[in-house]
Amino acid sequence: MGADASGWEFTDDRGAALRLPRRPRRVVAYVRAGAALLDLGVVPVAVYGSGHDGDGLDPVKAGELGATGVPYLGPGRLLDGDPSGALGAVRADLVVDVTYDGKSGYALDEAVAEGLGVPMVALSVGGEVTLARILERFGGLGAGLLGAASAPEAPGSVAEAEMALASAAASGRRPVVLALSGAGPEQVHLARPQAWPELARMVELGVRIVEPGPGAGASWLTADWERAAELRPDVVLVDSRANAVWPEGSEAYPEVWRAVVGGSRVVPWNPETPPSAVAFGRFFREVAAALG
Known part of the structure; x- marks a missing residue:
């Protein structure tokens, strides 16, 4: 990866080597990737969503994108190769996505x-990749897009946060942590910690994240x-x-939710x-604050 007199190069996590005559300036990205690039100092010209996203930008996934006013093009699977369409109109010279496989x-x-003549790079975010590696790869891409030798230093490093997390996990009784995603009053998705890089890293730091048990589903x-x-x-x-x-208005929902959280602390x-x-x-x- 790099930029010099001979152009700009980057090899993504699919092994695809990209060589361009100049450093990309107009980047369109999947919202998750775009929010990360923005944190690294690269402002996308637009972002798009996944099949889970609707017509509006999910503020939880967007990070600082909404406040910065980066346009949202809608779900990526609804975009087409028409030069006059939403994606074609932003005149991108690079697309940045993520890959799970x-x-x-x-x-x-x-x-x-x-179809629009725009190259794509995709960086891995799946459970087989460590969090440190994910951050390293996005940092490297961000630095390359900025024309910098290395990624800019982030305020309040992850290392400092990890130290706080390890300290909180080690103090007193180790609280039981459960990660979940609501699926309605009848069902809930319980996360397998090793399938999520951030949860796996928390386990390495001593956080007691419970494994939900045997059954179908890798994640x-x-x-x-x-x-x-x-x-x-103890912490959800x-x-x-x-x-x-989260089916608001359901009579069954508050009862089952209280049964799970009880006196637990809830962290988004x-x-x-x-x-x-x-x-x-x-x-x-x-x-760390919730554990403490």
């Missing part, structure tokens, strides 16, 4: 970008709320994205936290 972009069909165990209550969490990390289902959790030191440092400090 190391083979293809997650939120936008690469053929759409190719989540879908169960009833009674199963969640049986795990007796709750999926705060717009696509997580974004399973698509922008892969930047700023965003993960903030989340780790919030969890």
Whole structure:
């Protein structure tokens, strides 16, 4: 990766080597990637969502994008290769997506970008990649897009937040932590900690994140709320994205929710936290405060 007199180069996490005659200046990104790039000092010209997103930008996934006024183009799967369409109109010279399988972009069909003559890079964010590696790769891409030798130093480093988290986890009785995503009054998705890089890192730091148990699903165990209550969490990390289902007005919902949280502390959790030191440092400090 780099930029010099011969152009700009970057090899993404699919192994695709990109060589351009000049450094990209007009970057369009999946909202999660775009929020991370913004934290690193790269302002996208626009962002797009995933199949879970609607016509509006999910403020939980957006980080500082909304406040900065970066345009949202809608779900990536609804974008097309029409030069006069939403994606074509922003005249991008690079698309940045994420990948969970190391083979293809997650939120936008690469053929759409190719149809517009725009190259794509995709960085891994799946559970097989460590959080440190994810942050390193996004930092490297951000530095390359800025024309810098290295990523800018983030205020309040992840290392400092990790130290606070490890200290809180080690003090006194180790609280039981459960991460979940609401699916309605009858079902809840319970996170498997090793499937999520940030949760796996928290376990390494001594946080006692409970494994929900055997069953189908590599990232989540879908169960009833009674199963969640049986795990007796002290701290609950709750999926705060717009696509997580919280059926307000349901008579059954408050009862099952109280059965899970009881006297627990609740911390909002974004399973698509922008892969930047700023965003993960903030989340780790919030969890440390809840543990303490």
